[in-house]
Amino acid sequence: MGWSMIRRFRHIAALLAATLMLGACSSGSDDPFVQEYESLNGEEARGGRAYLELDIRDEHRFRPSSEDEIRNLLDDGDGAIYFGFPECPWCRSAVGPMDEAAEAVNLDEIHYLNVSEIRDQKSVNASGDVIVTDEGTDFYGFLLDELGDFAPEYPDVPGERRILVPLVAIVVGGEIVDSHLGTVESQTDPYEGMTDEQRTELIDLYREKFSQIPGCGEFYCE
Numbered sequence: 001m002g003w004s005m006i007r008r009f010r011h012i013a014a015l016l017a018a019t020l021m022l023g024a025c026s027s028g029s030d031d032p033f034v035q036e037y038e039s040l041n042g043e044e045a046r047g048g049r050a051y052l053e054l055d056i057r058d059e060h061r062f063r064p065s066s067e068d069e070i071r072n073l074l075d076d077g078d079g080a081i082y083f084g085f086p087e088c089p090w091c092r093s094a095v096g097p098m099d100e101a102a103e104a105v106n107l108d109e110i111h112y113l114n115v116s117e118i119r120d121q122k123s124v125n126a127s128g129d130v131i132v133t134d135e136g137t138d139f140y141g142f143l144l145d146e147l148g149d150f151a152p153e154y155p156d157v158p159g160e161r162r163i164l165v166p167l168v169a170i171v172v173g174g175e176i177v178d179s180h181l182g183t184v185e186s187q188t189d190p191y192e193g194m195t196d197e198q199r200t201e202l203i204d205l206y207r208e209k210f211s212q213i214p215g216c217g218e219f220y221c222e
Contacts, residue, residue, distance in 0.1 A: 029056075029058070031056075031058070031060075032064050033056070033060065033062045033063075033064055033112060034056045034058075034060070036064075036086050036114070037054050037056060037086045037092065037095065038054050038055070038056060039086070040086050040087065040092075041053045041054060045087070045089065045191070049089075049191045050191065051087075051089070051092060051191075052089065052092040052093060052190070052191060052192075052193060054092060054095065054096070056095070056096075056099070057099070060099045061099050061102040061103060061107060061108065061109050061110050062082065062095070062099065062109070062110050062112045063109040063110065063111055063112060064112050064113075064114075065081075065111040065112060065113055067139050069111065070111060070113060070143075071142070073111060073171055073174070074146050074171060074174055074176070075174050076173060076174040077171060077173075077174055078171060078172050078173065078213050078214050078215070079107075079109070079110075079111055079171050079213060080102070080107060080110045080111065080168060080169065080170055080171065080209075080210060080213060081110075081111045081112075081113060081168070081169045081171065082095075082098065082110050082111065082112050082113070082166065082167075082168050083113050083115050083143075083163050083165050083166070083167040083168075083169070084112070084113075084114070084115070084165040084166040084167070085114045085115060085116035085165065086114075087116065088165050088166065089190035089191050090165065090166055090182055090183055090190045091165055091166040092190070093183050093187065093190050093193070093194055094166040094182075094183050094202070095166075096199075097183075097194075097199055097202040097203045097206060098110065098166075098168065098202075098206050100203050101202075101203045101204075101205075101206030101207040101209075101210055102206070102210060104203070104207050104218060105207050105210045105211050105216045105217055105218055106215070106216055106217065106218075107210045107213060107216045110168075115140070115143075115163050115165065118136060118137040118139060118140040119134075119136050119140055119162065119163060120132060120134055120135055120136030120140065120162075121133045121134035122154060122157050122160055122162075123156070123157065124156060124157055124158075130157055130160065140163070143163060144161055144162075144163070146176060147161070147163070147169065147176055147179070148176070150169060150176050150178075150179040151163060152164040152167070152181055164181060166181070166182065166183070167179060167180070167181050168180045168206065168209065170209050170210070170212050170213060171213075172212060172213060172214065177212060178209055178212055179209075180205060180206070180209055183198070183202055184198050184201045184202050184205070186198055186201075
């Protein structure tokens with residue numbers, strides 16, 4: 001075998017090894033929630049901005065939940081629902097403080113529902129009529145009914161409601177009793193990490209909300 005052939009084989013072997021190492025590093029956690037959010041780390045969002053890098057801890061409190069699980073919770077359960085999706089820059093800012101707050105008050109799980117594909121799309125035409133360009137799912141209609149006034153107003157569509165994100169709903173006895181939309185008022189750029197003061201403010205806000213759930217509190221756990 002000639003020297004050129006040996007060098008070629010070595011080059012191929014090096015490329016193969018590098019590919020395998022890259023695959024091992026990028027595979028990350030097999031946790032569905034972690035994969036969903038961390039898969040966008042370093043990726044470019046609309047407008048050329050970079051998604052906020054997330055490092056979600058292994059023992060996080062988020063549990064991706066099915067339609068049936070959410071319906072059962074809203075029937076007679078107690079808990080918290082986080083409505084969001086990973087492409088939402090505000091959601092990426094919120095999940096860390098949300099998780100930390102849940103741990104602080106001994107909330108075992110936060111039900112997570114990705115709403116990016118179930119919502120409707122509405123607009124107002126020149127005559128002032130509301131136009132539905134995309135129908136929401138039946139489940140989405142159910143969620144809006146359950147949220148009632150806790151569902152934010154639809155931007156630029158008076159009298160209509162929409163699940164804007166990140167939205168956290170507090171459920172007690174199957175009823176939504178409180179909610180929080182967004183992060184903190186002082187945060188103006190979701191593509192930049194929050195300051196320590198902003199993060200502490202948001203953690204305290206979520207702790208206050210979560211403490212309304214029976215069995216949750218800073219100094220006790222049922």
